[in-house]
Amino acid sequence: MSKETKNNKEVKNSKDKRHFFKDFKAELKKVIWPTPKQLVNNTVAVITIVLITALIVFVLDITFESINKYGVDRIRAAVESSVKNEENTQNTTNTTNETNTESGNTVNKTEGTNVQSNTTNAVEQSNTQE
Numbered sequence: 001m002s003k004e005t006k007n008n009k010e011v012k013n014s015k016d017k018r019h020f021f022k023d024f025k026a027e028l029k030k031v032i033w034p035t036p037k038q039l040v041n042n043t044v045a046v047i048t049i050v051l052i053t054a055l056i057v058f059v060l061d062i063t064f065e066s067i068n069k070y071g072v073d074r075i076r077a078a079v080e081s082s083v084k085n086e087e088n089t090q091n092t093t094n095t096t097n098e099t100n101t102e103s104g105n106t107v108n109k110t111e112g113t114n115v116q117s118n119t120t121n122a123v124e125q126s127n128t129q130e
Helices: 003-030 038-130
Strands: none
Touching: none
């Protein structure tokens, strides 16, 4: 590249930079800046809205946390009572089965005795008849 092209580019860049800053300054003059009173009022309004929103979120957080804790405790109690009921039902069923098994043995023993008694009675009757 020749020196002339470098110089032309530098001149063009400096003109662009000056033009940019002139335009920038012109745009800033068009802006309607708030008065100090408006600035304070707007700042107070923004801070107030942010604090109110934070308070609402805090209250909702505490509320949902307590509802969730109560709900979890309630579900836990329901599950524990369900498990206890199942254990009691199984224990009762096992006890009933054992009782039935024992009763069945008693009945069988009794029936066996009756069979023996009936057989003995039949033998005695046949002996008597003879």
